[in-house]
Amino acid sequence: MSLKDDLYQRIVDVLVDEFDIDRDEITPESRLVEDLELDSIDAAEMIVKFREYLPPKVDAGMFREIRTLQDLVELLVADSEK
Numbered sequence: 261m262s263l264k265d266d267l268y269q270r271i272v273d274v275l276v277d278e279f280d281i282d283r284d285e286i287t288p289e290s291r292l293v294e295d296l297e298l299d300s301i302d303a304a305e306m307i308v309k310f311r312e313y314l315p316p317k318v319d320a321g322m323f324r325e326i327r328t329l330q331d332l333v334e335l336l337v338a339d340s341e342k
Contacts, residue, residue: 267333274309288330310336 261269268288275281281296292298298306303324326332 264333264337267336268329271310271329271332274306278305278309286329288328288333290329291327292329292332293327 272283272286275286275296276283279296279298279302286296290296292303326335
């Protein structure tokens with residue numbers, strides 16, 4: 261399994277377990293706000309859940325730029341490759 265696949269699966273697991281989102285509704289193209297109905301409080305909770313994967317320079321402001329699950333995976337992978 262690639263790093264991207266692993267991170268994506270971890271994100272999906274958190275969305276299902278912590279935010280009660282149906283696994284069948286989640287795709288890499290799922291928009292966090294429009295499709296998955298996550299709000300700013302949910303985003304803050306996600307930052308806490310993924311703190312071990314997020315680089316120190318990623319803050320809530322940068323997280324607001326993320327629109328889709330794929331955006332989040334790309335952010336995490338890009339930093340891990342540095």
